[in-house]
Amino acid sequence: MLNIKNLHVKLEDEDKQILKGVNLTVEAGKVHAIMGPNGSGKSTLSYVLSGKGGYEVTDGSASLDGQDLLELEAEERATAGLFLAFQYPVEIPGVGNMTFLRTAVNAQRKARGEDPMSAADFLKEVRKTAKSLKIDAEMLKRPVNVGFSGGEKKRNEILQMAMLSPKMCILDETDSGLDVDAMKLVAEGVNALRDGKRGFLVITHYQRLLDHIKPDVVHIMANGRIIKTGGPELALEVENNGYAGILAEVE
Amino acid sequence: MALANLKQTATEARLSELTLPVGGCLAEARRAALSRVQTMGLPGRRDEYWKYTRPDTLTQAIAPTAAVFQHDEAPIFDEFDCLKIVFVDGVFDAEASDDLQLEGVQIDRLSDIESQDIHWSKDLYGVLEARGQDPVPRPLAALNTAFAKDGVVIRVTGKPSKPINLIYNHQSESSDAMLHHVIRIDAGAEVTVLENGPAAARFNKCSEIDIADGGALHMICAQGRDHERRAATHLFARLGEKSVFKCFTLTVNGVLTRNEAVVELLGDDAVVHIAGACVGDGDFHHDDTVFITHVAENCESRQVFKKVLRNGATGVFQGKILVKSTAQKTDGYQISQALMLDDDSQFLAKPELEIYADDVACSHGTTSGAIDEEALFYLQSRGVPRRDATNLLTLAFLAEAVSEIGNQDIVDTIVCRLENWLIRRL
Numbered sequence: 001m002l003n004i005k006n007l008h009v010k011l012e013d014e015d016k017q018i019l020k021g022v023n024l025t026v027e028a029g030k031v032h033a034i035m036g037p038n039g040s041g042k043s044t045l046s047y048v049l050s051g052k053g054g055y056e057v058t059d060g061s062a063s064l065d066g067q068d069l070l071e072l073e074a075e076e077r078a079t080a081g082l083f084l085a086f087q088y089p090v091e092i093p094g095v096g097n098m099t100f101l102r103t104a105v106n107a108q109r110k111a112r113g114e115d116p117m118s119a120a121d122f123l124k125e126v127r128k129t130a131k132s133l134k135i136d137a138e139m140l141k142r143p144v145n146v147g148f149s150g151g152e153k154k155r156n157e158i159l160q161m162a163m164l165s166p167k168m169c170i171l172d173e174t175d176s177g178l179d180v181d182a183m184k185l186v187a188e189g190v191n192a193l194r195d196g197k198r199g200f201l202v203i204t205h206y207q208r209l210l211d212h213i214k215p216d217v218v219h220i221m222a223n224g225r226i227i228k229t230g231g232p233e234l235a236l237e238v239e240n241n242g243y244a245g246i247l248a249e250v251e
Numbered sequence: 252m253a254l255a256n257l258k259q260t261a262t263e264a265r266l267s268e269l270t271l272p273v274g275g276c277l278a279e280a281r282r283a284a285l286s287r288v289q290t291m292g293l294p295g296r297r298d299e300y301w302k303y304t305r306p307d308t309l310t311q312a313i314a315p316t317a318a319v320f321q322h323d324e325a326p327i328f329d330e331f332d333c334l335k336i337v338f339v340d341g342v343f344d345a346e347a348s349d350d351l352q353l354e355g356v357q358i359d360r361l362s363d364i365e366s367q368d369i370h371w372s373k374d375l376y377g378v379l380e381a382r383g384q385d386p387v388p389r390p391l392a393a394l395n396t397a398f399a400k401d402g403v404v405i406r407v408t409g410k411p412s413k414p415i416n417l418i419y420n421h422q423s424e425s426s427d428a429m430l431h432h433v434i435r436i437d438a439g440a441e442v443t444v445l446e447n448g449p450a451a452a453r454f455n456k457c458s459e460i461d462i463a464d465g466g467a468l469h470m471i472c473a474q475g476r477d478h479e480r481r482a483a484t485h486l487f488a489r490l491g492e493k494s495v496f497k498c499f500t501l502t503v504n505g506v507l508t509r510n511e512a513v514v515e516l517l518g519d520d521a522v523v524h525i526a527g528a529c530v531g532d533g534d535f536h537h538d539d540t541v542f543i544t545h546v547a548e549n550c551e552s553r554q555v556f557k558k559v560l561r562n563g564a565t566g567v568f569q570g571k572i573l574v575k576s577t578a579q580k581t582d583g584y585q586i587s588q589a590l591m592l593d594d595d596s597q598f599l600a601k602p603e604l605e606i607y608a609d610d611v612a613c614s615h616g617t618t619s620g621a622i623d624e625e626a627l628f629y630l631q632s633r634g635v636p637r638r639d640a641t642n643l644l645t646l647a648f649l650a651e652a653v654s655e656i657g658n659q660d661i662v663d664t665i666v667c668r669l670e671n672w673l674i675r676r677l
Binding site: 051053077084086089090091094099103143 | 623624625628629632634636640643646647648650
């Protein structure tokens with residue numbers, strides 16, 4: 001489903017190479033995890049895939065179901081079925097969470113040539129999904145992420161993911177800033193979306209999250225490359241021995 | 252001190268085109284106002300409060316022409332049930348106006364009271380304007396007091412069932428209009444006044460507002476869509492104990508706008524909110540100049556101004572909170588912000604606080620910036636196209652000012668007009 005080949009990326013304004021040949025394929029219905037030390041390029045990979053500015057692809061390709069992602073605008077990638085759950089969800093004062101969600105859902109429907117969702121249907125759907133994520137009605141009325149706790153922000157990301165129903169979900173350190181209970185709740189939200197067709201790319205520092213979201217494949221990323229790929233046991237190895245052992249082994 | 256030659260010549264040139272209405276109960280006030288103009292002289296570029304806005308076209312003897320803008324949007328407050336009072340190029344239009352009868356309010360045309368020997372408004376006409384000349388001269392307002400022939404005097408004695416809507420139509424491309432209103436809110440009375448329309452090619456408006464103890468006035472003004480028009484509006488308000496004055500102005504387009512508000516909080520526990528939202532591009536120049544004086548204790552004042560500028564537009568904000576030594580427990584707030592949609596626009600802001608009391612809370616802030624790229628990307632990553640996302644964020648930026656309006660239906664109407672402006676400029 002998601003095909004990344006030999007992806008090289010540098011910062012637009014600086015001569016600094018961040019990704020140095022990433023190869024990765026996520027099949028439909030599978031959960032892949034990327035782990036790696038700070039500064040290895042994990043978040044950059046998620047930003048480049050979702051179309052954030054400030055990066056320059058110098059080589060390689062990335063496609064979703066055969067469609068070249070790199071030539072699309074960020075909103076077109078979203079409409080094509082890609083979703084990024086942000087590590088740091090952005091606060092947008094003045095825009096109500098509900099307005100934001102509805103605008104996003106209907107923008108994607110419009111781009112796909114579908115009729116907008118009626119206000120009543122939308123409300124019903126949001127309420128149902130929000131309830132399962134323990135998001136109360138008050139949070140839907142407030143401006144997007146403004147004054148939300150860390151847990152609320154992450155739950156709000158999962159709510160958007162559920163409402164937009166993407167093909168391919170990238171979760172960028174969704175566990176950061178969460179306590180154990182909040183992490184469980186978020187993981188349950190993600191697991192509820194695992195339907196055998198949807199692909200997931202879970203970026204994390206720690207094995208913890210992977211106890212709750214069981215990956216099929218684990219990749220270790222370091223210095224802009226994927227240096228090792230294995231099963232869930234690889235995550236345990238990292239948890240027990242740190243990255244140093246794996247890095248030394250590869251070198 | 253004698254006026255500088257240049258100023259004297261300009262003032263004389265302007266005055267030579269005008270004739271002072273004679274007789275009636277306002278004659279003395281008009282003569283006094285004329286003498287104020289002659290002493291102060293009309294504004295010039297060297298005046299402290301005209302540094303950022305060129306007064307030339309507002310003071311020159313003959314008004315520059317302005318095309319009448321044709322569009323298919325209905326007048327903004329048409330959907331609301333109001334008592335309508337219509338002026339065309341600054342002249343009262345009886346045909347288009349409603350009957351001036353409404354329970355709880357007494358409305359007279361300025362030119363009708365002119366001929367009377369005695370009228371309640373005599374004690375206010377030119378009085379509040381004259382008070383507002385100190386410490387900052389506002390000669391265009393004095394000019395208005397001296398020469399404005401039309402306007403309304405409104406005395407609110409109760410709580411009228413519907414708002415009063417003053418509609419300012421612009422029909423002649425060379426019109427040069429002056430309107431002078433006096434609004435007196437009696438103790439415990441309350442009214443909403445809606446104003447809309449570009450008024451004239453050049454418009455000078457002066458409103459004197461006196462709110463007695465416990466009275467409330469809500470004003471919402473929309474200055475039309477004509478691009479070439481010029482306007483200098485003045486608002487002088489005096490607030491009694493526990494009274495409330497809330498004023499919001501929407502400006503879309505207009506080659507030159509100067510909106511001045513001068514407010515004195517004379518009774519304890521009074522509340523004043525002055526807010527404005529404007530959007531403009533190209534040769535749009537928009538100036539909000541506000542002066543709020545806290546005299547009494549425990550009063551609240553808020554100034555909230557938001558400007559969206561693009562393609563070379565200029566925004567100006569000069570806002571002052573003066574807290575006299577008697578005004579303990581003052582709560583003053585002032586924010587002015589500009590959102591620049593490109594690199595060509597400019598925002599000039601001069602926030603001022605002058606505080607002589609020691610137990611007050613006053614804050615002021617001013618910012619200018621571009622659309623937040625992070626927020627833009629967040630919206631795009633959810634599938635919202637960049638231009639829609641920009642519009643959404645622009646409306647969000649304006650929301651703080653618009654939400655100063657208490658009435659949600661009016662908020663929705665204003666937001667809709669702002670949205671249309673943005674969509675037209677895609």
